Amino acid sequence: MMASREIFIVDDDAAVRNALSMVFSRDGFHVSEFGDGNSLLAAARVRPPACIILDVHMPGRSGLDILKELNAENYGAPIFIISGQGDIPMAVDAIKNGALDFIEKPFDDTVVARVREAIAAWEQRAAKAESNGPLKANFPGRERLTKRELEVLALIASGASNKEAGRELHISPRTIEVHRARIMEKLGAKNAADLVRIVLS
Secondary structure, eight states, X not given: OOXXXXXXXXXXXXXXXXHHHHHHHHTTOEEEEESSHHHHXXXXXXXXXXXXXXXXXXXXXXXXXXXXXXXXXXXXXXXXXXXXXXXXXXXXXXXXXXXXXXXXSSOOTTHHHHHHHHHHHHHHHHHTTTOOTTSOSSOTTGGGSOHHHHHHHHHHHTTOOHHHHHHHHTSXXXXXXXXXXXXXXXXXXXXXXXXXXXXXX
């Protein structure tokens, strides 16, 4: 059972908010809409929802600013970034700043299922956050990795492909690639074999 059935939708375009709100409400979620970053931040600090869906392009505080302000890596709910321009570099930046994944406009029918799965996976992972599978308790550079990077690394170390890791964590293979590149950079690994050697030997 989900701890919270509330979803925060943040977009300065009322039509986008209404469309998403309708889709999620029909699926049984309680939706709170925000037209700007400040009102979202005020609410998000008081009560973490089940999920936040955040537009990357907003006047004033951008989606990236909000991710940083919320310390998204350690925030108590998954955050999806909405990107309207197929803006991959910005989506990659968002993931580096703690977004779980990105959703491209225009939305298709899979958006509710993706968010629902992400919430369920998030809750499961929170419950078993202490165990990192095959990873050594202390490998060089471990303290530099975020919680999510450790999850991705545990799957890579157990032999999962980007696609399999994405399926397991309910995020896109492209998002896994971003995490993998960051992990290798932080740990100074030259390739996948090198990475596995660092964390398992």
